[in-house]
Amino acid sequence: MAVGIGIVGAGTVGGTLVRRLIDEHDALEAKTGLDLEVRRVAVNDVAKERPFTVPDGVLTGRALDLADDPSVDLVVEVMGGTGVAAEVVMGALRAGKPVVTANKELVAARGPELFDAAAASGVSLLFEAAVGGGIPIIRPLWETLAGEQVRRILGIVNGTTNYILTRMSEDGASYADALAAAQRLGYAEPDPSADVSGADATSKAAILAGLAFGTWIETAAVHREGIEGIARADVAFAAELGYVVKLLAVAERTGGGVSARVHPALVPLHHPLAGIRGATNAVFVEGPSVGELLFAGPGAGAGPTATAVLGDVVDAARELLAGAQVAPRIRLAAASGVADFGAIPTKWYVRLEVADRPGVLAAVAAAFGDHGVSIKSVRQEGRGDRATLLVVTHRAAEADQQAAVAAIGNLDVVAEVGAALRVESDEP
Ligand SMILES: NC(=O)c1ccc[n+]([C@@H]2O[C@H](COP(=O)([O-])OP(=O)(O)OC[C@H]3O[C@@H](n4cnc5c(N)ncnc54)[C@H](OP(=O)(O)O)[C@@H]3O)[C@@H](O)[C@H]2O)c1
Known part of the structure; x- marks a missing residue:
């Protein structure tokens, strides 16, 4: 049985996706056993030249109609943004159609609501292409690493x-x-x-x-x-x-x-x-x-991103043909357990432009110490009126690191805090 695909967006990703669904139809069927048929392609400008040819009636300017279109079993959203795209995705999920999207902005902004809509209809919302383009990372996180x-x-x-x-x-x-x-x-x-x-x-x-x-x-x-x-x-x-x-x-x-x-x-x-x-x-x-x-x-590009989208399409099509309700892949915690950014332990690299005279290092070290930040290493570059101090700190609360750097910026001996960047390493 053929699975009818409705695609919203035929730009960089969507254009390649549609072309591949058509050109590689037989190879895909041989590999997956699925007969994936492009039934609708919704775009903004139907007159624009496309990298594919579809029968009359397939190209449409009416993206919102796909949810209720009986020829469309599965909706792919590759137009982007959080406006019409959100309506397209919500509409399809509410109509009981699985949705594949590459839209990180939409998933990040409306994730919980979209997952709820998918769960209520017992269909999938898949978005492997939304992070890392062609890199498989979403599925490994919620399937392979579910037990980690x-x-x-x-x-x-x-x-x-x-x-x-x-x-x-x-x-x-x-x-x-x-x-x-x-x-x-x-x-x-x-x-x-x-x-x-x-x-x-x-x-x-x-x-x-x-x-x-x-x-x-x-x-x-x-x-x-x-x-x-x-x-x-x-x-x-x-x-x-x-x-x-x-x-x-x-x-x-x-x-x-x-x-x-x-x-x-x-x-x-x-x-x-x-x-x-x-x-x-x-x-x-x-x-x-x-x-x-x-x-x-x-992490991007038409080919790699379309491959990730195609993988999701294959997955969703298999589920559709199996006919069962799809269990939600994600369970969000009820309580919001978001950490206070200021309390997060971070390590810093700080570049200071200082006067090269006795006592400078002691003043800088004292200011770090006053805020509970200990220094891992200090290196001096240059001599004379101006010298550059490169300080790497040990781990301390983000707010303390920030307060220490602000205090150091106010020291008479410090001409400028040239840079303050975090260091991401496993050392303490
Ligand atoms: N490009 C990448 O490498 C990449 C990688 C990962 C994820 N993504 C994500 O994939 C999505 C698409 O990206 P893209 O680069 O392919 O975008 P794009 O090249 O700008 O294509 C957007 C498509 O959406 C269509 N569109 C715009 N408004 C529409 C409307 N109201 N109704 C129907 N279609 C409409 C456009 O139609 P027209 O062609 O008629 O203008 C165009 O075909 C985005 O969410 C993006 O974040 C992209």
Whole structure:
């Protein structure tokens, strides 16, 4: 029996998806036993040229009609955004149709509501492509790792920023030059703000935290810092100290609750994430029993993303043909167990521009000490009127680290706090 697929969006991902469902129909059927038929493709502009040909009547401008269209058994949402896309997804779930989406923004923003709608109808809501593009990470988290008490997830989940940071660390490029190169090569949008500000990664951090810990954190509550302020000097100093700078999405279970945050961090050169270069994405999962797992690969792009979407389509189609109600894959915790960001233990790298005279180091050390932060290492670069101090701290509460750095910035002997970045390492 054929399964009728309705697809909303035929742009980068959707265009490739539709073409592959048509061109690879027989190969897919041979491999999966499924006869997947493209019955509707909803787009914004039906007159636009497409990378596929469909029979008359398949292309439509009426996305919201798919939920009630009897020829559509399963809806794929690859248009993006949280407006019409939300109506499409909710409408389909309420109509009892399984939904596959690649839309991290929507899943992060409306996850609990969407899961409830899917559970009420006994159908699946699948979104493997929403985090890490072609990297399998959603299914491993909620199926393969269902029995693991995951402790922490560190993700490089934005290819644009990883490309920029890689150029800065490998070529000594400035942030502006690395961004310009990323734009020339199509790794960054003309307006790169959603990527470089860390906003794109916050949705993914929220989804990872929700799946790993059952606590859904609102995207706005995910602490976010971007890479716009990263100086070439700090990338170079980090390398001298044995680290590489990465934009990390962190989801972790702490004593005080679940935390999701996105910020640049110094990662030790020996850590598996340090070797993730260019636009590649990776998700590093730590658990007490499984140890450490690294999932890595292309985090975006039409081909990899469409492969992840196709996998979900195959999964949902199999469930449909089996005919049974689908049990929810995720159970969200009733109480919100979100950690206070200020209480989270973090380690810092701080670059200080100071006067090179006796007593400076003592004043800096005292200010850290006053806030309960102990120093792991200090290195001085340069002599004379101005010297640079590179301080790496031991783990202490985030709020104490921040207060210490603010106090140090007010010391007479400190001309400037040049940088204050977190260090993500397993050492205390
Ligand atoms: N691109 C990637 O590498 C990637 C990776 C992972 C996840 N994703 C996610 O996948 C989704 C799609 O991304 P994309 O890059 O493929 O976007 P895109 O190239 O901008 O395509 C968007 C598609 O949605 C259609 N559309 C817009 N408004 C519509 C409406 N009201 N009704 C019906 N269709 C409408 C557009 O129609 P027209 O063609 O007529 O303009 C277009 O075909 C997003 O959620 C994105 O976050 C993308």
